[in-house]
Amino acid sequence: MSFWEKLLNAIGSTAGNALSAVVEAIRTVFEGDPETRRKVAFSVAIIALSAKMAKADGIVTENEVNAFREIFEFPPDQAKNVARLYNLARQDVAGYEAYAERLSTLCETCTENCPVLEDVLDGLFHIAKADGLIHEKEMDFLQHVAQIFHMSEERFEQIMARHVSGGRDPYKVLGVSRQDDFPTIRRRYHGLVYENHPDRLVSRGVPEEFHAIANERMAALNAAYAEIEKERRAA
Secondary structure (H helix, E strand, C coil), rough: CCCCHHHHHHCCCEEECCHHHHHHHHHHHHCCHHHHHHHHHHHHHHHHHHHHHHHHCCCCCHHHHHHHHHCCCCCHHHHHHHHHHHHHHHCCCCHEEEEEEEHCCCCCCCCCHHHHHHHHHHHHHHHHHHCCCCCCHHHHHHHHHHCCCCCCCCHHHHHHHHHHCCCCCCCHCCCCCCCCCCCHHHHHHHHHHHHHHHHHHHCCCCCHHHHHHHHHHHHHHHHHHHHEEEEHHHC
16 A cells, blocks of 8 residues: 555545644654655645645646646556545645744754755745746745744745746845855855755655755846855855
């Protein structure tokens, strides 16, 4: 039996309180297998919150569906199980706030700016911008999820800066100030590179499929650092 089947069997067939049941099932069914638990928690977060975000602007575009598939691949024989979970989340009477709050308790660090929850938010940004524009209601959704995840406003702006198109501020991307000296900026950059190394993502339980988003994140960090370095050398 796949972990999807175990999870859905634990949830049951009712959608009324599905999201709370999903979180509780993750907590109990995979209690003795922390590695699988992390992977399932992350995967379910992307599925469920993507379904909820799709309702934010009232339209699910083909580009958004394709973006979802870019960061979340699954075996063909599990398509029905994944679709069932997606539909449970979309139809659930509970709002996304309730699910995000329950999900935040699964973060092992349980501190502000949890890296696992930041990975989830990065995936949601990727889906939101797939149609070329992050709509106002989608941005409100993302910002509220970040607040529920106990993410600081500064950290949220840093994540957002990696995804917005046009006029991207390299200092915000790296989470540094224009008043910082270059050695400080360089140390910050190297720290971010270390944090986002593929081995670090694996240890956080991020599925291999999500590494495409990690590569996108690294590209944004590298571009921001190169731009600041060029600017400082010209000064």
